[in-house]
Amino acid sequence: MPPTIRLLEAPDFDNGFLATLANLSPVGLTPAEAERIWHLRKQAGVHTIVAEADGRIIGTASLILEQKFIHQGGSVGHIEDVAVHPDAGGHGIGSALVDHLTGLARERGCYKVILSCLDRLVPFYERLGFRRHDSGMRIDLKAV
Amino acid sequence: MPPTIRLLEAPDFDNGFLATLANLSPVGLTPAEAERIWHLRKQAGVHTIVAEADGRIIGTASLILEQKFIHQGGSVGHIEDVAVHPDAGGHGIGSALVDHLTGLARERGCYKVILSCLDRLVPFYERLGFRRHDSGMRIDLKAV
Numbered sequence: 174m175p176p177t178i179r180l181l182e183a184p185d186f187d188n189g190f191l192a193t194l195a196n197l198s199p200v201g202l203t204p205a206e207a208e209r210i211w212h213l214r215k216q217a218g219v220h221t222i223v224a225e226a227d228g229r230i231i232g233t234a235s236l237i238l239e240q241k242f243i244h245q246g247g248s249v250g251h252i253e254d255v256a257v258h259p260d261a262g263g264h265g266i267g268s269a270l271v272d273h274l275t276g277l278a279r280e281r282g283c284y285k286v287i288l289s290c291l292d293r294l295v296p297f298y299e300r301l302g303f304r305r306h307d308s309g310m311r312i313d314l315k316a317v
Numbered sequence: 318m319p320p321t322i323r324l325l326e327a328p329d330f331d332n333g334f335l336a337t338l339a340n341l342s343p344v345g346l347t348p349a350e351a352e353r354i355w356h357l358r359k360q361a362g363v364h365t366i367v368a369e370a371d372g373r374i375i376g377t378a379s380l381i382l383e384q385k386f387i388h389q390g391g392s393v394g395h396i397e398d399v400a401v402h403p404d405a406g407g408h409g410i411g412s413a414l415v416d417h418l419t420g421l422a423r424e425r426g427c428y429k430v431i432l433s434c435l436d437r438l439v440p441f442y443e444r445l446g447f448r449r450h451d452s453g454m455r456i457d458l459k460a461v
Binding site: 191195197198200202206207211214219237239241242243245246247253254275279283285286287292295302306307308310312313316317 | 335338339341342343344345346350351354355357358361362363365381382383384385386387388389390391395397398419422423427428429430431432433434435436439442443445446447448449450451452453454455456457458459460461
């Protein structure tokens with residue numbers, strides 16, 4: 174059965190969400206701490222979705238909606254933190270999550286969706302309709 | 318005299334801010350419309366700064382602060398929409414704006430600042446301490 178893609182809910186913090194994210198980067202939060210951050214993120218307009226299969230969270234991704242001054246006040250969707258549980262790779266979960274967020278951005282009237290990815294993932298995103306447009310730059314301000 | 322770098326204020330909409338941004342992309346907003354969007358952006362946690370010289374706005378850039386679940390709930394700064402007025406290029410205004418936002422992100426405890434730029438601008442950001450990390454991908458959802 175294909176996974177259900179839906180918005181993150183509070184019970185997910187005890188049900189595979191943090192283990193799924195940890196496959197992307199260290200998390201280091203208790204479920205209660207993560208729930209507090211979730212509320213702050215929602216207030217800032219960040220949408221976090223999950224993929225659920227057999228009652229467990231096996232994927233997640235987030236969308237930041239940014240209203241611009243340019244393009245007549247149009248909005249841009251930023252996809253962030255696409256992660257799939259280590260036991261669930263290779264089944265199209267990541268693709269389903271990205272497609273879902275692209276659809277959500279379209280519903281919200283965004284004129285584009287952007288994301289940064291490691292160079293080796295460019296072909297993955299090209300298969301989902303994205304094209305390489307520019308370079309992702311970073312500066313580290315402290316060790317994490 | 319070097320420009321003053323400060324947060325965007327309401328009078329700036331009638332004083333060069335929109336012409337500065339239009340050097341990046343078409344704007345198509347009246348000052349009143351832009352001011353309404355500015356309030357929405359502030360509510361979402363977006364900081365827009367300007368460079369002012371001789372009483373006119375000659376540069377702008379924005380910072381989105383995003384609190385993550387990963388890295389113990391650490392925050393990331395996203396630099397967006399760095400623009401310099403066409404009459405003011407080549408005087409280090411863009412560098413001063415990016416440095417200012419990097420400092421603001423540091424004050425807010427961000428563990429990194431990221432941005433996407435055209436490949437030809439990679440050396441510019443490298444001089445400001447950034448390094449190329451990944452690829453910027455985009456999908457267009459409607460014509461702008």
